[in-house]
Amino acid sequence: MTDPEYAGAESTVPGAGRIREGDLTPIKPVESELLVVTGMSGAGRSTAANALEDHGWYVVENLPPQMLGTLAELMSRMPQSLPKLAVVVDVRSKALFADIRDSLNALSASGISFRVLFLDASDETLVRRFEQGRRPHPLQGNGRMLDGIAAERELLADMKSVSEMVLDTSTLNVHELGSAVTELFSESGPVVLRLTVMSFGFKYGLPVDANFVADVRFLPNPHWVPQLRPHTGLDRDVSDFVLIENNAAEFVDRYVHALEPVLDGYRRENKHYATIAVGCTGGKHRSVAVASELAKRLAQLPRVTVSTRHRDLGRE
Structure with a gap:
């Protein structure tokens, strides 16, 4: 009986000898990846598209959502020619964009798997970039730029809520955004689960792309220890003060334990990216030390990759 995953278990090829079972290597089917890139105008969609293209993705920009199904079907028929397809869909398609959820639902119903990357940024950042x-702004019309941004946020609210990955680019320049996209999508094959552990200062605001927020202001603040104040949570003396002297390691242990079933659930639901934010007052001492230790512990879990970012370090 012939196994369809083999080139023929007992067949004769013209010009060749007889092929016997055991002589053949299984031919693995090519797995195609479909990524839908959307988000706020000015948040970096073009930069993300360029980074994806640099790493072998076939990128289609400003595609009307109604054509997603046709393109996905073509990809499924030609997996070797289109193993990685990224489609940028945004409000430039105007009235056609209103049907994007219907188009994505149709993809799901047809059995085509895909992921959605949503790029966002603060209103202040978007205004500065447009200026x-x-x-x-594409939706500004005769009104103010902020009117256009507000209209776009309302139009995209539903898409953002269902997006698997939300990347806030407010503090990223074009090079940093390109690096972030590269880190997410440069490896061959589907991404398993990528975690970003981010320290931050509450006085600078919550990270808008955080999936989880841990508040470590319950720990004694090294700021009030004169010999520790000039240092940061990356320095050994501050790290020891936070993690050892004040038993924060127990908090890290329990937090990792609490996250494990959540991360397992993410894998089951085909979610590949999450941001875990750790905050203290200024983002210099406690949050940095705890975030660094948390990243080390999470990196020991199976099927995850972990990166660390200290958002507000150096702002004081």
Whole structure:
């Protein structure tokens, strides 16, 4: 009986000898990846598309959502020619964009798997970027730029809520955004589960892309220890003060234990990216030390990759 995953277990090829069972190597089917990139105008969609293209993705920009199904079907028929397809869908398609959820639901119903990357940024950042580029917002019309941004946020609210990955680019320049996209999608094959552990200062605001927020202001603050104040949570003396002298290691143990079933659930639900934010007052001492230790512990879990980012370090 012939196994369809083999080139023929008992067949004769013209010009060749007889092929016997055991002589053949299994031919693994090519797994295609479909990524839908969307988000706020000015948040970096073009930069993300360029980074994806640099790493072998076939990128289609400004595609009307109604054509997603046709393109996905083509990808499924030609997996070797289109193993990685990224489609940028945004409000430039105007009235056609209103049907994007219907188009994504149709993809799911047809059995085509996909992921959604949503790029976001603060209103202040978006205004600054549009002013630097001397271009109006696509939904601005005769109103103010903020009116256009508000209209776009309302239009995209539903998409953001269902997106698997939300990346806030407010503090990223084009090079840093390119690096972030590279870290997410440069490896061959589907990403398993990528975690970003981010320290931050509450006085600078919550990270908008955080899936979990841990508040470590319950720990004694090294800021009030004169010999520790100039140092950061990356320094050994501060780290020991936070983690050892004040038993924060127990908090890290229990937090990792609490996250394990959540991360398992993410894998089952095909969610590949999550941000865990750890905050203290200024983002210099406690949050940095705890975030670094938390990242080390999470990196020991199976099927995860972990990166660390200290958002507000150096702002004081």
